[in-house]
Amino acid sequence: MAQKKLAIIATKGTLDFAYPPLILATTAAALDYEVTIFWTFYGLQVLKKNRSLKISPLGNPAMPMPIPMPVLVQALPGMESMATIMMKQKMVSKGVASIDELMDMAIESEVKMIACQMTVDLFDFKHEELMDGLEYAGAARFFEVAQEADITLFI
C-alpha cells in the first residue's frame, strides 16, 4: 500500500492555534502518513527558535474564563500574560503536551516543515530566528505537495 500523505497549511500563531496542526501532524505521522506543514503568516511564530506563544481572551468570546469578565477588563495590560499562564498551567495539569514537546515529536517523526518565504520577508524575519531544517518556498511548492496529498487541511 502506498504511503498516505497529509498536507497542512498553518496560518495562526497563538498558543491555542499552534496545537491543531501539531497534534494532527504528529498523530498522522504515528499512523504512517508522510506529513508536510506549510507555515505561513502568523503560523511562522510557531517556527521561531525562541517562541513565546500567547493566547488572548480578546476576540475569543468562547474562551472559558474562571470568572465572568467584561471585554474592557480583558483588554487591560497584563491580562494576556495572565490568561497565557493560566492556560499553560491547565494544560500541564490535564496532561496535554506542550508546543515544544509536540514540535520535537513532529521533527522526530520527520514531519516536513515548509516556511512561506513571502511572509518571512513581510515580517522581516531572519532565517536564523527560525528553526533549522526548514524549507523556504512559496505557494507553488505547496500545490506540489497538496496535489500528492490524500488529505489537505487549512488551519
Place this chain on the structure above:
Amino acid sequence: MADTTLDAKGLNCPLPILRAKKALKEMASGQVLAIEATDPGSAKDFESFCTQTGNELIKASEAGGVFYYEIRKP
C-alpha cells in the same frame, strides 16, 4: 502476557498514541504491548490506530477510570 508495558496514565491526546507508536517501533514482530491510560478518548483512538496501522488490538478494558489495552505488532 505483554512483552512491554507503557504507562500513559495522566497523558492526554495525542500523547498515548504517540508513545504507543514509539514503543511499538522498538518491539519485534508478534510481540505484545500493554498500555494503561486514563484519557477516555483513548478507547476509540487505539481502535482507529490499530485499524489504520495493521497492529492488532487484542484486548481493551476499563476498570476504575483506567483503560487497559493490549496491542500485537504484526
